[in-house]
Amino acid sequence: MKFYSNRAPKKGYSWETPPEKIAETEIVETLTAEVIxxxxxxxxxxxxxRCRYRGLDTxxxxxxxxxxxxxxxxxxVNSRVMAEKGIEIDKKMLAADWLKMSGSRVQEDLLWLFINRSAEGFHWMLDLAGDCLEVGVYEAYKGPMFSEYPGTHHIFQKRDSKKYKHWGGGFLACEIFEKAFLEMGGTLxxxxxxxxxxxxEAGRVTGCxxxxxxxxxRRYVGTKAVVLATGDCSDDPEMMEAFCPIxxxxxxxxxxxxxxxxGQKMAYWAGAALDNPEWAPTIHALAYSGYQGFFLHVNRLGKRFMNEDTWMQAKSVRCLMQPGGDFAYSVWDSKYLDEMADRFSELGGQGMMPLSVVGDSFNRERMEAVMQKYIDDGNAFVADTLEELAEKMEVPVENLLKTVKRYNELVAMGDDVDFGKRTRLLTSIEKxxxxxxxxxxxxLDVFGGAQVDTNLNVIGADAKNIPGLYAVGNAAGGMYAVDxxxxxxxxxxxxALAYAMQLADVLAE
Ligand SMILES: Cc1cc2nc3c(=O)[nH]c(=O)nc-3n(C[C@H](O)[C@H](O)[C@H](O)COP(=O)(O)OP(=O)(O)OC[C@H]3O[C@@H](n4cnc5c(N)ncnc54)[C@H](O)[C@@H]3O)c2cc1C
Structure with missing residues (x-):
């Protein structure tokens, strides 16, 4: 077991060794700003x-x-768009649920920074974009065992707007900030x-x-701050092995x-304390078809293994725990479109993946077309009998028959005594x-980074702040753990939006 927090790491990984210093003769120029x-x-x-907006040369x-x-x-959390729709999140409940899910291994003050400032950052983004955006709030998943909080927004550029190149999502959000940054005189x-x-010599981080x-x-010098905003480590196999084996x-x-x-490596070489493993991975059930729904889930042995009424990340992790856990199946019969349509509005959110139908009302033709594509791509199978289906799935025929028989018994009883799924989501597999x-x-990503305080100032392995060094986004630790x-x-x-507001306030003041 390796620890990377306030103690010296055991040696072994290549990233533990800092790179050779570049000779001065090879550094052709020095560029200076208040913030790098x-x-x-x-x-x-x-x-x-935001730093530029607050007058900082960046x-x-x-x-x-x-x-x-x-x-x-x-x-x-509690944006003005939500207020217009009469939606409000109970912040204290959100914090409590977050802590539970993270095994209490997160910095609560950083979590509250996100909870209290995300709407402010979001509003600023909307203000920068002006009236060219359409903003929607995602219908959250609602279940007795698991519910999502309803503060997820989608942004789209209005059809007639030519202000931005990107039509929506993360690219549009990034473009809004990039354009504003450049227009305010920032250098990229x-x-x-x-x-x-x-x-x-005093231990202050001066640049990179x-x-x-x-x-x-080139040497970049930040007279006020050097900020790590370098994202996560999911593309580095050695870091993954050290910090996030799962x-x-x-x-x-x-x-x-x-x-x-x-960023994590640079911080570590500069003496930062990193989050303790295991860092929290985003593992979504997006591989193969990407669709699971609320139907019976079986593993590669044709056996049921979970309560299907839960979130996509939980499904992924439970699938991973199965023998040969690279994939599982959702199984249903000829009435699936009626069953989906009937439950669409009450499930919401991730209950209605694939992503292509999220946020819309149920669209039968589109779902059929999506299914056909899965079949054409070899990610779904259709058969007239369960025996034939099992063969196509390459699972033991007798196991699948037994599983379906038992599942149908639970449906008839109206009580999932095997896994506790809500009765409303028990649908028979008969015809x-x-x-x-x-x-x-x-x-997708791995959340773990350099430990920071609420000023986003990086903390050293000696528990003292490292002057001049800050971290935001996935390069910053503290807010996520376990899953x-x-x-x-x-x-x-x-x-990202909450921390942007906070960092600029800290540096401007
Ligand atoms: C398929 C997918 C879907 C997702 N969907 C969502 C979603 O809907 N909502 C959501 O909130 N999150 C989503 N995420 C997660 C989200 O994309 C990331 O968590 C987020 O981008 C992190 O932002 P960041 O700025 O910290 O890092 P990044 O967005 O990863 O940006 C880091 C930047 O740093 C640069 N960089 C790295 N190292 C250096 C270096 N040495 N020198 C200079 N530059 C460097 C990189 O080039 C990169 O541009 C999704 C992720 C994936 C993979």
Whole structure:
């Protein structure tokens, strides 16, 4: 067991060794600003724009040539959009549920920073965009065992607006901040890769050395702050092994280019305390078809293994725990479209994945078309008999028959005494054609980083703040632990917006 918090790590991983210092003769230029923001994803762009808005001279550098913005949902706790719709989140309950889901291993003050400032950040984004946006609030999943909080927003550019290149989601959010940042006179250098941080003799972090687009090294100096906004480490196998072993298990990953934990590494080399493992992975059931629904779930042995009335992250993790846990199946019969339609409005949120139908009213034709695509892609099977279906699924025929028989008994009893699923979601499997939809876990991100205080100032392994060094977004630790809480979808973008407001206040004041 390795610990990476306030104690010296055991040696072994290549990332534990800092890179060689670049010779002064190779550093062609020094660029100075009050704030050097390393990373231009949502956190870096939002925080950079807000710093600039507060009058701080800011340079953002990003190692990628183009913007990386994988997201559709943005959480904001009690936004004005929610108020207009009469929706309100009980903040104290949200905090309590978050703590439970995180095994109480999070910094409560950072959690409250997100809860209390996400709406403010979201409003500022809407104000920057002006009247060219349409904003929706996502219908939350509601169940007796698990409910989502209803503060997930979707943003879209109005059809007739030409203000932004992107039509919606994370790309649009990032573009709003990037455009504002540049219009306010900020400097953005893409294809610029921060290699390591520099400190002065007093231990203050003064800047970084970066490899620039022309292949030359430059020194970036931040007279007030150097901010890590470099995202997560899911694309670095050694960091994953050290901090998030379970995240190495899904057979599939939705990769973002270059999220190799550079900020965590740079912070570590500069003496920062990192979050204790296990870092919280986002493992969503997006592999194969990506659809699970509330129907019977069976593993690769054809056996039922869970209460299907739960969230997508929980499904992924439970699937991973199964023998050969790379995938499982949802099984239903010929009446599935009626059954879905009948429950659509009461389930909401993730209960109605695939993502393509979230937020809409139930669309029968579209769902049929989605199913046909799954079948065409080999991610779903249809058969006239259960025996034939089991063969197509490559699960033991007798097991599937036994499982379906038992499931139908539970449906008839109206009481799921085996796994506790709510009665309303028990639907029989009787009349062909029968369907099996293959789904499985896929790694998206890993949440763990440099420990910070509520000023977002990085804390050292000696428990003292590291002067000059700050972290936001996934490079910052403290707010997540154990498992990614899908209690309020879009919370990563929401956190980015909250931290942007906070960081700019701290640095401007
Ligand atoms: C498929 C998918 C869907 C998702 N959907 C949602 C959603 O709907 N809502 C939500 O809230 N979250 C979602 N997420 C998670 C979300 O995308 C991330 O948590 C979020 O982008 C983190 O923001 P960030 O700014 O901290 O990091 P990132 O967005 O990862 O940005 C980090 C930036 O730092 C740059 N960088 C890294 N290292 C260096 C270096 N050494 N020098 C210079 N630059 C560097 C990178 O190039 C990158 O641009 C999703 C993730 C995936 C994979």
């Amino acid at each position: 923001m390393i990373g231009g994803g949502i956190s870096g762009l939002a925080a950079g724009a 340079i953002i550098i990003d190692k990628n040539k183009t913007m990386q913005a994988l997201a559709g949902q943005i959480a904001a 250098h893409r294809s610029t890769y921060a290699v390591y941080l520099e400190k002065d 050395i970066a490899m620039c687009e022309d292949g030359k090294y 995240g190495t298990r899904p057979g599939q990953q939705v990769k973002r280019k270059g999220n190799t934990g550079d 062909g054609p029968f369907y099996a939809c293959k789904w499985g876990p896929s790694l 990614y809480p899908l209690l309020l979808n879009g919370n990563s973008y929401g956190r």
